[in-house]
Amino acid sequence: MRYYVLDRGDSLSVELAEQFHKLAGEHGFELDAKSPEIVVSIGGDGTMLHAFHTFIDRIPSIAFVGVHTGHLGFYADWKADELPELVSLMGGKGGPGTMKPRIVNYPLLEVEITKKSGTLSYICLNEFTLKGTDGTLVAQVDINDQMFEMFRGDGICISTPSGSTAYNKSLGGAMLHPTIEALQISEIASINNRVFRTMGSALVLPKHHHCDIYSRKEQNLTITLDHISLHLNDLLSVKCRVARQKISFVRYRPFPFWERVRNAFLD
Incomplete structure (x- = not known):
């Protein structure tokens, strides 16, 4: 071996x-x-x-x-x-x-980050987060290429089922069994008023759905992919979906x- x-x-x-x-x-x-x-x-x-x-x-x-x-x-x-x-x-x-x-296979999160300077692709085991660095995050959230909400707040967390017990849980998201092929969107301190309206609760999307986040102002942002952090000021969009790959654990x-x-x- x-x-x-x-x-x-x-x-x-x-x-x-x-x-x-x-x-x-x-x-x-x-x-x-x-x-x-x-x-x-x-x-x-x-x-x-x-x-x-x-x-x-x-x-x-x-x-x-x-x-x-x-x-x-x-x-x-x-x-x-x-x-x-x-x-x-x-x-x-x-x-x-x-x-x-016994080998168990858990779904992962595929994240595609589009900047003015190019595109980056990542796979996450736990979660992806997008936060404003100097102030609140302002972003449009689309689900399956349809506008869903205009978000303003501290940030957005998108987690895998196995990562649902981590940061997602502290945000009030649900804990999902890690064999479920899905992703979960949780808000981080959203602001709701006449201009910005959000669901105010976590959303769970199945594997054949995807979520797109578009930056809607010039802003300094921090992106975290599991334990990897990026600081961007030219973000255009982030596309998140359940990855084709899965992680294997041996039991x-x-x-x-x-x-x-x-x-x-x-x-």
């Missing part, structure tokens, strides 16, 4: 990465930084985002697994003291009754999504 490990950089995560390499060597795994079959993220959800974007060009051929060393990890199935069990299962040596690993044991939600927010 070809693998690669990406850790958060803190002392515990680095120590666990070294332990993983040692265990992997004992099981005959091959360390491969260019074309791994499995990428192991050791840290938190931010580490998984970094791992995802590191291997963005190889998403169809890679599966991810997360080891949790932080306070909250939706993308991590394993705890720090469970590395020996994880490596044993990865090597197919989990003992009698060991479950075969060596059951860990239902709603159990993750309960553990994170209720227990």
